[in-house]
Amino acid sequence: MAPEPAVEICGLTKRLGRQVVAVDGLDLRVDTGQVMGLAGPNGAGKSVTLKILLGLVRPSAGTVRLFGEPVRPGASVLGRVGALVDGPGFVPHLSGRDNLRLAARTAGRPVDDADLEHAVAETGLGTAIDRHYRTYSHGMRYRLGLAQAMLGHPELLVLDEPTTGLDPAHILEIRRMIAGVAERGTTVLFSSHSMAEVEQVCTHVAVVRHGRCIASGPLSQVVGPAADLEAAYLDLVGGDRPVS
Amino acid sequence: MIGAELAWQWRRPRTLVTFGALAAFAVALTVSIAATGSSTVERVGDIPLYLVPGRSGLVVPVIALSSTMKFFLPLAVAVFAGECVAGEAAWGSLRYGLARPVSRGRYLATKLAVAALLSLVAVLLVPVASLVVGVLAFGWHPLTALDGGASVTGGAAVFSPVTTVARIGFGTAYVALGMCSIFAFAFFLSTLTSRPFVAVAGGVGLTIVSRVLNADYLPGVAAVNAYMPNNDVDLWMHAFQQPAPTDGMVHFAVLQLVYVVTFVGLAWWWFRRKDVLT
Numbered sequence: 112m113a114p115e116p117a118v119e120i121c122g123l124t125k126r127l128g129r130q131v132v133a134v135d136g137l138d139l140r141v142d143t144g145q146v147m148g149l150a151g152p153n154g155a156g157k158s159v160t161l162k163i164l165l166g167l168v169r170p171s172a173g174t175v176r177l178f179g180e181p182v183r184p185g186a187s188v189l190g191r192v193g194a195l196v197d198g199p200g201f202v203p204h205l206s207g208r209d210n211l212r213l214a215a216r217t218a219g220r221p222v223d224d225a226d227l228e229h230a231v232a233e234t235g236l237g238t239a240i241d242r243h244y245r246t247y248s249h250g251m252r253y254r255l256g257l258a259q260a261m262l263g264h265p266e267l268l269v270l271d272e273p274t275t276g277l278d279p280a281h282i283l284e285i286r287r288m289i290a291g292v293a294e295r296g297t298t299v300l301f302s303s304h305s306m307a308e309v310e311q312v313c314t315h316v317a318v319v320r321h322g323r324c325i326a327s328g329p330l331s332q333v334v335g336p337a338a339d340l341e342a343a344y345l346d347l348v349g350g351d352r353p354v355s
Numbered sequence: 356m357i358g359a360e361l362a363w364q365w366r367r368p369r370t371l372v373t374f375g376a377l378a379a380f381a382v383a384l385t386v387s388i389a390a391t392g393s394s395t396v397e398r399v400g401d402i403p404l405y406l407v408p409g410r411s412g413l414v415v416p417v418i419a420l421s422s423t424m425k426f427f428l429p430l431a432v433a434v435f436a437g438e439c440v441a442g443e444a445a446w447g448s449l450r451y452g453l454a455r456p457v458s459r460g461r462y463l464a465t466k467l468a469v470a471a472l473l474s475l476v477a478v479l480l481v482p483v484a485s486l487v488v489g490v491l492a493f494g495w496h497p498l499t500a501l502d503g504g505a506s507v508t509g510g511a512a513v514f515s516p517v518t519t520v521a522r523i524g525f526g527t528a529y530v531a532l533g534m535c536s537i538f539a540f541a542f543f544l545s546t547l548t549s550r551p552f553v554a555v556a557g558g559v560g561l562t563i564v565s566r567v568l569n570a571d572y573l574p575g576v577a578a579v580n581a582y583m584p585n586n587d588v589d590l591w592m593h594a595f596q597q598p599a600p601t602d603g604m605v606h607f608a609v610l611q612l613v614y615v616v617t618f619v620g621l622a623w624w625w626f627r628r629k630d631v632l633t
Binding site: 127159167168169184187188192196197198200203204211213214217218259349 | 356359360366367368410443446447448449450451452453454455456457458459461462465478610627628630633
């Protein structure tokens with residue numbers, strides 16, 4: 112029997128008020144071990160989709176399953192997921208370490224099980240982990256966000272635009288970090304509005320536009336005969352350029 | 356979860372500043388009374404009571420509770436209740452708190468319990484700190500209260516120190532009860548907004564509206580006065596009259612219960628359904 116996909120989304124729709132349809136019948140499957148890029152322009156519905164995946168937003172229609180279990184707020188399957196969505200969010204007057212401890216405790220798991228030191232080492236926070244979060248640079252905040260996502264060795268890592276606003280050196284380090292995590296077998300679902308970034312990080316890609324998945328599969332298959340993913344995207348949408 | 360939440364909330368600067376300010380108020384009040392002349396008769400509250408601090412340090416907590424129950428304590432309670440969820444939303448940590456295998460009901464219950472505990476500590480801090488400072492400054496003696504109300508003509512009630520402390524305890528419990536409506540309203544707002552200031556201001560605003568629509572000062576609003584959450588918070592001061600009337604206290608308790616059930620219920624209903632988009 113084939114293992115359950117890490118992520119299975121069927122006919123997902125989310126209406127925000129009466130006017131806006133943020134996600135419009137989206138289908139997506141991410142098998143375990145894949146590094147799936149959710150690519151598309153700003154406003155395509157990527158972030159809302161990821162928030163539905165984490166039980167933060169209730170879908171208007173459709174189903175979402177993680178490892179075969181339906182997602183709802185507080186679902187036990189969320190314990191197998193680490194996430195960085197909409198940037199990091201921490202208590203400013205606590206140190207990075209205390210923030211990670213708090214995250215582990217409020218998730219209802221013993222701090223020892225979270226393997227905090229591993230997450231800190233993975234993200235290269237070094238001695239900065241004992242400084243107050245409010246003293247962190249933008250890049251350090253993102254690293255701490257990634258460390259939080261990696262607490263407890265999640266089987267699925269959901270990363271929403273994890274390099275936003277970072278300088279090239281930090282972007283490179285975060286890409287290496289994601290590659291390292293993926294090599295150890297963690298499934299990664301990575302969203303970005305930058306086609307070039309998705310192309311560099313992911314093994315598979317789903318192109319999202321106007322809340323719908325317009326193409327998905329292995330990266331080479333989606334790119335096809337085009338020069339790169341951006342060119343393939345432009346072919347798919349007929350010249351409507353993405354933001355990169 | 357409550358232990359972890361309480362541990363970090365306790366260390367927050369706003370918690371320490373709030374507690375520090377309330378304790379400092381007790382000291383400042385005592386110093387001020389001593390500097391003015393401790394044998395001066397103090398008119399306390401709207402009942403009113405006339406007390407002489409120099410005759411007993413036990414007068415100080417009565418004055419402190421009376422002075423803080425209409426603004427400082429509602430502000431402190433509104434801070435704790437209004438910030439508990441909205442503060443997390445503002446930092447961006449709410450979405451991570453909820454993207455875990457923890458039900459929203461449990462998450463909200465933890466926030467509610469810790470905010471309620473901190474609010475209770477704030478209310479207790481005022482009489483306890485002022486009792487300690489007052490007794491140190493003016494001694495442990497019986498309290499004499501001259502009743503300025505129309506019900507007693509020129510009567511002077513004398514309370515032993517133990518009886519006085521017991522009645523201060525009753526007054527503290529009554530004031531804590533009176534904070535429940537403000538707490539519940541600010542807590543509800545905290546689940547609605549990602550701006551903690553809005554929730555805190557809402558809680559304080561309810562207090563102000565309640566004080567404005569007070570038939571004691573504005574007889575024309577008598578029709579709504581009975582439903583204002585904060586107008587009868589001073590009835591505990593009747594405990595320092597002899598006999599001590601209890602009129603209105605049961606109504607006040609029921610009113611607090613109605614506010615709590617309504618607004619905590621709304622918070623519960625809304626928070627379990629809300630989309631966390633920020």
